[in-house]
Amino acid sequence: MLAAMQDGFLGSGTLQLGEQDWLMPDEVMLSYEHAVRVDGVAFACSGGAKVRAGYTLRVDSSWLGDESVEIECDGAPNTISLSDPVSGVTAVKFTATLLEGDGAVLIAIAAGEAGDVER
Numbered sequence: 001m002l003a004a005m006q007d008g009f010l011g012s013g014t015l016q017l018g019e020q021d022w023l024m025p026d027e028v029m030l031s032y033e034h035a036v037r038v039d040g041v042a043f044a045c046s047g048g049a050k051v052r053a054g055y056t057l058r059v060d061s062s063w064l065g066d067e068s069v070e071i072e073c074d075g076a077p078n079t080i081s082l083s084d085p086v087s088g089v090t091a092v093k094f095t096a097t098l099l100e101g102d103g104a105v106l107i108a109i110a111a112g113e114a115g116d117v118e119r
Helices: none
Strands: 009-018 026-059 062-100 105-114
Touching: 009 026, 009 062, 062 105
Parallel strands: none
Antiparallel strands: 009 105, 026 062, 026 105
16 A cells, blocks of 8 residues: 555556466556556565576567566565666566465556657
């Protein structure tokens, strides 16, 4: 809820990870009717596990980014700033895989600028 009140909030998704999830990453996708600019993503995880969390951005019909980070699920925020903001984004896909532990809850957040952003 705190992220939703911040300037630049583009949406969030939640992934619940369990032991069986190591075979195939869980994913959640945010889609936008109008293109947005994405400046970065953030993850917060709880449950005491370790996860690999990542994202990709869709611009037109191409998927870009494919960045990931290992996260300790201790509740601390983990921000990935893009070296350059990406305009013309129509979707953000978040993925997560449980690396260690019994389970975790991961919150993924996209930040940038909504509205009519040039492609």
